[in-house]
Amino acid sequence: MFKPISDLVKSLHKDSQELLTNRYKIGNLVGKGAMGQVYKAFDINNNDTVVAIKFLSQALLDSKMRDRFQKEAKISALLGEQSDHIVRVKDYGVDDSQVPFYVMEYLEGYDLDQLVKKKPLSFPKFLSLTRQICLGLECAHNGILVNNELAPIIHRDIKPSNIFLAKDEKGGHFVKILDFGIAQIHNPDESLTQKSFMGTPEYCSPEQMAEDELKATSDIYSLGVLMYQMLTQQTPIKAEAHNFQSWYKAHNEFPPKKLPTYLELPKDLDDLIMSCLHKSPARRPQNIREILKVIIPLDREYNSDGGMNQTSKEASSALLPINTVYRQSFWPQNKPQKKIVFPNLVEAQEGAFSSLWSMLESDEVLHFQPKSTFCFTHFMFQATPHPMILWVNLLYNRTYEPKWLPCYLDLKTDIGAQISTNLISQKKYHILLFELGHPSGYKQKLTVNVASEKLKQLQNFLLKASSWQGEGQPEGSKIILKKQFESVKKTILAAVARAK
Template identity: 50%
Template sequence: MSDSNLGRKIANRYELKELIGQGAMGKVYRAEDTLLGGVVVAVKFLSQTLLTAKMRDRFVQEATTCAQLGQKSNHVVRVTDYGVRKDDDVPFYVMEYLQGDSLSALIGQKALPVSRFLRLIRQICQGLKSAHEGIRIRGYDQPIPIIHRDIKPSNILITQDATFGELAKILDFGIAKLMQEDSEQTSSFMGTLAYASPEQMEGKELDNRSDIYSLGIVMYQMLSGRLPLRAASHTFGGWYKVHHTQKPLPLADSDPYLNVPDILEKLVMRCLEKQPGDRPQSIVGILQELDRLEQIYGPGFNLGQRIGKTLEEVPLRKKPSKKTDPIILILDK
């Protein structure tokens, strides 16, 4: 079916070229900014089925959040413009166009080596840190912290950057929550079942430690290629029970060939604690531990891992010799 939006120019500036994403909240298009000589951008529209005052407010909040956080951190997708399409009153916002793979695609290929894990997870934590530190909201003297509430591999994009090399960017603040003193408690679940914290499943008011729980699941998955918890059924009830009662499988038990340092595994498991008070209390604390780990288990550690694995896989053969000669084993190339 043809898309009637393709070829249209929005705000007399953004020409829609290709549909690149679609979800419950709306559609995302690759577009060209004709005002700036064809610079490629991404334009996200709110779904026409969600044109209520509440959803409009949430959409504006998402645009505002990403606009401010994108200025603070290279690890959050940057929003540059906002508007409303005149002919049908549909709101949209414009963001940087990113090319790369989602973290879920990378994990789907294989578990990440420790050094690559440390490099990427540190960037993800930097993006979360900027969100938890908050953004400025009119009428408030202090920055208002933001809880993402849907941290998962598919909401993290890995792209290539001339300065950073691999650059991690957090996407989709569509259900993010501003932590305001007068905010009402959430009565309905919003998030992704496999990555939601126990308190999120209960519909409680959330703080930064809920994102840390979700981050722990992502960290475990990055290191093992598997989820730490398994539900008997992919239902709210099935995952509610798992997040409240099931103990995460130790990383070594998930795959006996994994070589994850004990101190790193302990950090991941602390993030997965059922009670918020038992988890690391801030992303800053996690970053401090990651810095120490990177000093110990950086590129040199992974080089040793790769050499060891190669030696294990290379077959041995005997070098032809006389009976009186000792047997010499050499490695096939």
């Protein structure tokens, strides 16, 4: 006999001495939906940090729903480590009554549905929120590791109530995508044909309504409906009645309404939103990056900080081709002009790119020209006491002394996780070599492709980092990795010399 969740919560209330799994004190109910209830709680193992705990509804306690609930927790945990714009799941468990739950970061704010119902968004607000939604969705579409293969995630339920607007430090909104409960994992070994319809009909693509194979373009259709609604408070397609058959007909047969001319939208944005709503997936933008190429420059124009990190803004004041961005780049003023190596993430027309920047002696820079240089890439990982990657690069030219360019990626920092994720999605990176004393521009640029087995390694490291809990001790892991690196340098160098 299951104990009702209401009785369970009373027994685990913050004033009670009982704890959920000997760790969490339960507070008040903060939300509920079709799949369960969400409570505010306190993590006594982490200085009473406030968290949110979602319990699966007891009306859904069958094996199928348990598996779906656990899948939602796993997807959110993995993606939340890779993007700040996806709600972060920290723990999963089962209570004494065998009711599954998972623990999330606690967010103060409200969902986009509440905001849109009040009034249409201002143009700057629309751009800021759309950019953030796209960044989270792009991360999901880039995927997680399944059976050692990258598997894209199709959300299948992009709508205003699943976009949470958390309060940021400046009093604005920080987007978090919620509810991966019906998300579909594109396992390379399986078809993406749906077993049954799931979703919110008002926002579903024609192919989702038809239970056909789904790709990222299905979420992009839903995003088009959402963008239209953010600007007008209305959806672009209306059904004759609120039932499945009527919505199926509407999405497959009715053309979307044009955006009102009074909005005076830039033509490329108007065209973009309408293209997202095309009946044919092939005629929509094929990935989120195509949408960001339009949104990001407008966001920079209408919102002064554009939400970009300072390094990216310095490297790319406008979305230019990547080679132009690099040519206009200078050695950062906040970095010493010494023989150091550091990672960077740069925005360009073609997308975001990871890069390594290094200063070398003039003769060393001349030795490593792209046509005559082989770059060996190696990733080393240390999970404890802190999840850390040592990203090793060996520049090799038979004629000259080889050059090691190692740098650390802390997977519990935004930049470390972002660069690791970007390497997986782009499958390549660039190395910029600067001459000591000459910060005004790089002298050599090397393009390095990352082998598929290395990409699988990186995804595995991110997966392990997502389950890490503890106090940050990055220096401890750096010391361990440095010792390991010194012990394998000769082996790596010998293998590269034999191969070349």
